[in-house]
Amino acid sequence: xxxxxxxxxxxxxxxxxxxxxxxxxxxxxxxxxxxxxxxxxxxxxxxxxxxxxxxxxxxxxxxxxxxxxxxxxxxxxxxxxxxxxxxxxxxxxxxxxxxxxxxxxxxxxxxxxxxxxxxxxxxxxxxxxxxxxxxxxxxxxxxxxxxxxxxxxxxxxxxxxxxxxxxxxxxxxxxxxxxxxxxxxxxxxxxxxxxxxxxxxxxxxxxxxxxxxxxxxxxxxxxxxxxxxxxxxxxxxxxxxxxxxxxxxxxxxxxxxxxxxxxxxxxxxxxxxxxxxxxxxxxxxxxxxxxxxxxxxxxxxxxxxxxxxxxxxxxxxxxxxxxxxxxxxxxxxxxxxxxxxxxxxxxxxxxxxxxxxxxxxxxxxxxxxxxxxxxxxxxxxxxxxxxxxxxxxxxxxxxxxxxxxxxxxxxxxxxxxxxxxxxxxxxxxxxxxxxxxxxxxxxxxxxxxxxxxxxxxxxxxxxxxxxxxxxxxxxxxxxxxxxxxxxxxxxxxxxxxxxxxxxxxxxxxxxxxxxxxxxxxxxxxxxxxxxxxxxxxxxxxxxxxxxxxxxxxxxxxxxxxxxxxxxxxxxxxxxxxxxxxxxxxxxxxxxxxxxxxxxxxxxxxxxxxxxxxxxxxxxxxxxxxxxxxxxxxxxxxxxxxxxxxxxxxxxxxxxxxxxxxxxxxxxxxxxxxxxxxxxxxxxxxxxxxxxxxxxxxxxxxxxxxxxxxxxxxxxxxxxxxxxxxxxxxxxxxxxxxxxxxxxxxxxxxxxxxxxxxxxxxxxxxxxxxxxxxxxxxxxxxxxxxxxxxxxxxxxxxxxxxxxxxxxxxxxxxxxxxxxxxxxxxxxxxxxxxxxxxxxx
Numbered sequence: 001x002x003x004x005x006x007x008x009x010x011x012x013x014x015x016x017x018x019x020x021x022x023x024x025x026x027x028x029x030x031x032x033x034x035x036x037x038x039x040x041x042x043x044x045x046x047x048x049x050x051x052x053x054x055x056x057x058x059x060x061x062x063x064x065x066x067x068x069x070x071x072x073x074x075x076x077x078x079x080x081x082x083x084x085x086x087x088x089x090x091x092x093x094x095x096x097x098x099x100x101x102x103x104x105x106x107x108x109x110x111x112x113x114x115x116x117x118x119x120x121x122x123x124x125x126x127x128x129x130x131x132x133x134x135x136x137x138x139x140x141x142x143x144x145x146x147x148x149x150x151x152x153x154x155x156x157x158x159x160x161x162x163x164x165x166x167x168x169x170x171x172x173x174x175x176x177x178x179x180x181x182x183x184x185x186x187x188x189x190x191x192x193x194x195x196x197x198x199x200x201x202x203x204x205x206x207x208x209x210x211x212x213x214x215x216x217x218x219x220x221x222x223x224x225x226x227x228x229x230x231x232x233x234x235x236x237x238x239x240x241x242x243x244x245x246x247x248x249x250x251x252x253x254x255x256x257x258x259x260x261x262x263x264x265x266x267x268x269x270x271x272x273x274x275x276x277x278x279x280x281x282x283x284x285x286x287x288x289x290x291x292x293x294x295x296x297x298x299x300x301x302x303x304x305x306x307x308x309x310x311x312x313x314x315x316x317x318x319x320x321x322x323x324x325x326x327x328x329x330x331x332x333x334x335x336x337x338x339x340x341x342x343x344x345x346x347x348x349x350x351x352x353x354x355x356x357x358x359x360x361x362x363x364x365x366x367x368x369x370x371x372x373x374x375x376x377x378x379x380x381x382x383x384x385x386x387x388x389x390x391x392x393x394x395x396x397x398x399x400x401x402x403x404x405x406x407x408x409x410x411x412x413x414x415x416x417x418x419x420x421x422x423x424x425x426x427x428x429x430x431x432x433x434x435x436x437x438x439x440x441x442x443x444x445x446x447x448x449x450x451x452x453x454x455x456x457x458x459x460x461x462x463x464x465x466x467x468x469x470x471x472x473x474x475x476x477x478x479x480x481x482x483x484x485x486x487x488x489x490x491x492x493x494x495x496x497x498x499x500x501x502x503x504x505x506x507x508x509x510x511x512x513x514x515x516x517x518x519x520x521x522x523x524x525x526x527x528x529x530x531x532x533x534x535x536x537x538x539x540x541x542x543x544x545x546x547x548x549x550x551x552x553x554x555x556x557x558x559x560x561x562x563x564x565x566x567x568x569x570x571x572x573x574x575x576x577x578x579x580x581x582x583x584x585x586x587x588x589x590x591x592x593x594x595x596x597x598x599x600x601x602x603x604x605x606x607x608x609x610x611x612x613x614x615x616x617x618x619x620x621x622x623x624x625x626x627x628x629x630x631x632x633x634x635x636x637x638x639x640x641x642x643x644x645x646x647x648x649x650x651x652x653x654x655x656x657x658x659x660x661x662x663x664x665x666x667x668x669x670x671x672x673x674x675x676x677x678x679x680x681x682x683x684x685x686x687x688x689x690x691x692x693x694x695x696x697x698x699x700x701x702x703x704x705x706x707x708x709x710x711x712x713x714x715x716x717x718x719x720x721x722x723x724x725x726x727x728x729x730x731x732x733x734x735x736x737x738x739x740x741x742x743x744x745x746x747x748x749x750x751x752x753x754x755x756x757x758x759x760x761x762x763x764x765x766x767x768x769x770x771x772x773x774x775x776x777x778x779x780x781x782x783x784x785x786x787x788x789x790x791x792x793x794x795x796x797x798x799x800x801x802x803x804x805x806x807x808x809x810x811x812x813x814x815x816x817x818x819x820x821x822x823x824x825x826x827x828x829x830x831x832x833x834x835x836x837x838x839x840x
Contacts, residue, residue, distance in 0.1 A: 039220030186217030414647030449476030
C-alpha cells in the first residue's frame with residue numbers, strides 16, 4: 001500500500017455502486033426499509049443520498065429513550081420543516097405516540113393535511129430502538145398506511161438494525177416497498193480498495209482481501225483500521241470495538257472534548273448553544289470542539305436545517321458505557337446540568353425527567369409546582385406515579401402542591417392503593433399543619449379544601465357523599481381548585497353519564513334529583529367542569545325508558561350547556577346519545593354524521609385522549625346493528641383492551657365487547673368473562689354494567705342450550721332493569737332472549753316485559769328500514785363495494801392470505817368479512833358461496 005500517512009483523509013465518504021443503485025429506490029417507492037447491523041453506515045448513506053438529491057427531509061432518530069421521546073422529536077422535526085403548518089404539528093404533538101389503531105388513523109389523517117409542494121422524505125432512523133410491538137405496530141402501521149395511500153411527494157424511509165415487523169409481503173406485492181439489506185452495505189474486496197483509495201490509501205489486492213477476511217466488509221471496522229494506519233503507519237488486527245474506539249478516537253481527544261462528549265451522552269440530539277451550556281466554558285469553546293470532531297471523523301453529524309448535532313449510534317453507545325462508569329456524583333451533576341437547560345427552555349417535562357435521572361427530586365418537584373395548571377401529570381400519569389413512588393417522603397413534604405398532584409396521577413391510572421395511601425398521607429400533613437398554624441390559617445384551609453376534593457374522588461360514584469366533600473371544599477377554598485383545569489375530561493372517557501352515576505337499582509329517580517341538586521356545587525369548585533352532566537344523565541335515563549322525544553330535548557340541553565362551558569367530554573356523551581336516538585328512528589346517515597362530528601370535535605380541541613371513546617361509540621352502534629365487519633378490531637378480538645381507555649371507561653368497553661362476542665358466537669368466552677368480572681366486583685358500583693352482564697350471560701347460555709341458567713340470568717337482569725324502567729338494553733337484545741315471552745306471562749313481570757317487547761318491535765322496524773335504505777332493499781342486505789370485491793376474489797379460489805394482500809386488509813379482517821358475507825347470503829362456507837353465485 002502506498003501513501004504518506006499525513007495525506008490520509010479519514011473523513012472521506014465512500015458508497016459502492018451497488019449501494020448507490022439500491023438507494024435510488026428512495027425516490028421510486030413509497031416505503032424503503034434499510035436494514036443492517038450497527039456500524040454498516042446506514043445513516044450516513046441515506047443522509048448523503050438525500051443531500052445530493054436536494055429533497056426536503058424530515059429526519060427523526062429514535063435513539064433509545066422510548067416512544068414518547070421519539071414522538072416529541074418527530075413533532076419537533078415536523079415543526080422545523082413545516083414552520084407555516086403549526087396547527088397540524090401541534091395536533092400531532094397533542095395526539096401523542098400512535099401506539100394503537102385509533103391513534104394511528106388519527107396521525108395518518110393529520111399527516112395527510114400537510115402541504116407537500118415538492119418531494120419530501122420522512123426518515124425514521126434507528127427504529128429498532130422502539131419496542132417490537134411499537135415499531136411494527138404503531139409506527140409500522142402508520143408507515144404502511146402512508147405507503148398504501150400513495151401520498152403525492154411523500155416517501156418514507158425506515159432505518160433499522162433489525163428486520164422490520166410491518167406488512168412486508170403486502171407492500172412488496174403492490175410494488176410500494178424496497179428493502180436494502182446488509183448485503184448492500186458490506187464491501188467486497190474490490191470495494192474496500194475503492195474506499196481506501198477515496199481516503200488516499202492505495203491497497204494491493206492481497207491487502208484488501210486480508211481486510212475483507214478480517215472485517216467481512218464491515219465499514220466501521222474498516223474505518224477503525226484506517227485510523228490505526230493513519231496514526232501508526234501499519235495495519236494490525238484491532239481489539240474489540242469499544243477498546244478500539246477508546247484508543248483511536250476518545251483517547252486522542254483533548255480533555256475538553258472528552259468532557260463535552262460525556263456531558264452530551266444522555267441526550268439524543270443537541271445544539272451548539274446546549275453544548276456551550278453543558279460544557280460551562282467560555283463562549284465558543286464547545287463550538288470549536290464540535291467543529292474539530294466533525295472535521296476529523298464520521299462519528300458526529302450536523303443537521304443544517306435544525307442546527308442540531310447527533311452522535312453515531314456506535315460511538316454514542318460507547319460514550320454511554322463510559323458515562324455509566326463515571327462516579328455517581330459526576331453522573332448526577334451531568335443530569336442536573338441537562339435539567340437546568342430544559343428548565344431554561346421551559347421544557348418542564350424533559351427537565352423533570354432529567355432531574356429524576358439525577359435523583360434530584362427537590363428540583364424536579366419545584367419544576368412541577370412552577371405551573372400547577374398544566375395537565376401533564378394526568379397525560380403522563382404512569383410516569384408520574386412511578387416517579388412519586390420513588391420520591392423520598394421528606395422531600396415530597398416540602399412540596400405539598402406536587403404531593404396533591406400525586407393523588408391525581410394515581411387516581412387517573414386506576415392505582416387506587418397508591419391513591420388511598422396518598423390521601424391518608426395528605427390528611428396527616430393537613431392535621432400537622434393545623435396543629436402548628438391553626439385551623440384558620442389560609443394555607444391550612446387551602447390544603448384541607450383540596451383534600452376534600454380528593455376525598456370526593458374516593459367516594460365515586462356516590463353522588464350525595466361526593467357532594468358533601470364538594471360543599472366542604474368550597475367553604476374551605478373560597479376559589480376554584482388548582483389541582484386540575486376545567487378543560488380536563490370530566491367523564492374520564494366514559495361515553496355515558498348514566499353509566500358513571502347510576503349506582504343502585506330502584507334509585508334512579510333519586511339519583512337524578514341528586515345530580516340536579518349537587519352538580520352546581522361542583523361547578524363552583526371546579527370552574528364549570530362537567531357542565532351539562534345532570535341534563536345528560538337525565539337524557540340517557542329517558543332514552544333507556546323509551547321516551548325518545550323527551551330524551552332528545554334533554555340531550556340538546558346538555559350539549560348546549562357543555563359546549564358553552566368548553567366541556568368536550570360531556571358534549572361527546574350527548575352526541576353519542578343523539579346517534580343512538582337516530583338509529584332508533586331508522587336514520588343511519590345521521591348517526592354516522594354524529595360519529596364523524598365527535599371525531600372532528602376532538603381534533604378541533606386536540607383532546608386526543610378521547611379518541612378511543614369515539615371508537616368505542618362507533619363500535620357500540622355497529623354492534624347494535626349486527627354489523628360485525630364495521631366494529632373496530634380492538635373491541636372484537638380479546639378482552640383487556642380497556643387499557644386503551646381511562647380507567648373509568650373500562651366498564652363500558654365490556655358492554656360493547658360483550659355484544660361483539662355475542663354476535664360472533666363466542667358464547668363460552670362471553671359467559672366466562674362476565675362471570676369473572678362480576679366476581680371481581682370491579683364495576684359493582686355501575687348498575688348498567690351489571691345489567692348488561694346478566695343480559696349477555698342469559699343470551700349466551702340460551703345459545704349454549706343451558707336454559708335453566710339462562711332463565712336465572714334473565715331474571716337477574718329484569719330485577720335490575722324493571723324497578724327503574726330501563727327497558728332498552730333488554731329490548732336491543734330481545735332477539736337473543738326467547739324466554740322473555742314466557743316470563744312475561746307472570747303477573748309481576750307482565751307489564752315490564754310487554755314494554756320491552758314493544759320497544760324491541762319498534763327497534764326492529766327501525767333496523768330493517770336502515771338496512772333497506774343503506775345496505776339493501778326489502779330488509780335484505782346487498783353487498784357493499786368492498787364485499788362485492790371480496791366475493792369476486794373468493795370465487796376465484798384465492799386463499800385468505802392472498803385476498804388480504806390484494807385488498808390491503810389484515811388476514812383477520814378478511815376472515816371476519818367472509819363470516820359476515822356467509823350470513824348475509826345464507827351459506828355456511830366458500831363451497832356453498834360458489835354454488836350460490838353460480839361460479840364454475
